[in-house]
Amino acid sequence: xxxxxxxxxxxxxxxxxxxxxxxxxxxxxxxxxxxxxxxxxxxxxxxxxxxxxxxxxxxxxxxxxxxxxxxxxxxxxxxxxxxxxxxxxxxxxxxxxxxxxxxxxxxxxxxxxxxxxxxxxxxxxxxxxxxxxxxxxxxxxxxxxx
Numbered sequence: 001x002x003x004x005x006x007x008x009x010x011x012x013x014x015x016x017x018x019x020x021x022x023x024x025x026x027x028x029x030x031x032x033x034x035x036x037x038x039x040x041x042x043x044x045x046x047x048x049x050x051x052x053x054x055x056x057x058x059x060x061x062x063x064x065x066x067x068x069x070x071x072x073x074x075x076x077x078x079x080x081x082x083x084x085x086x087x088x089x090x091x092x093x094x095x096x097x098x099x100x101x102x103x104x105x106x107x108x109x110x111x112x113x114x115x116x117x118x119x120x121x122x123x124x125x126x127x128x129x130x131x132x133x134x135x136x137x138x139x140x141x142x143x144x145x146x
Contacts, residue, residue, distance in 0.1 A: 037120035061127035088115030
């Protein structure tokens with residue numbers, strides 16, 4: 001049975017606390033905004049290795065974004081960022097790729113909460129797009145009988 005103390009959310013809480021600096025506070029703030037934008041977001045901790053505590057991943061119908069922490073930046077990487085409209089120009093990193101886009105948040109930066117919520121909602125909508133379509137008819141059903 002799963003130990004609730006080892007749930008992804010509890011491990012992310014632990015990671016934020018362990019950081020103990022502006023990066024932990026910024027990751028906590030970003031996480032709060034993500035959940036405010038979409039209460040159905042699921043938290044996961046992926047890519048845990050002996051050399052890495054893992055990466056917080058926020059999903060709904062697929063990965064929406066990750067919340068990575070580095071020495072000088074908190075990075076929110078959107079799995080399908082290249083397909084998202086970004087009128088507020090939040091994406092400021094990983095702009096050369098064909099799929100992902102990221103937001104680098106530095107110490108002292110203020111998050112544009114409304115724009116980030118819009119981006120989260122758009123990413124969720126993109127993930128869910130086409131997932132509720134009725135099943136396509138099989139080739140046998142598609143053949144008409146005359």
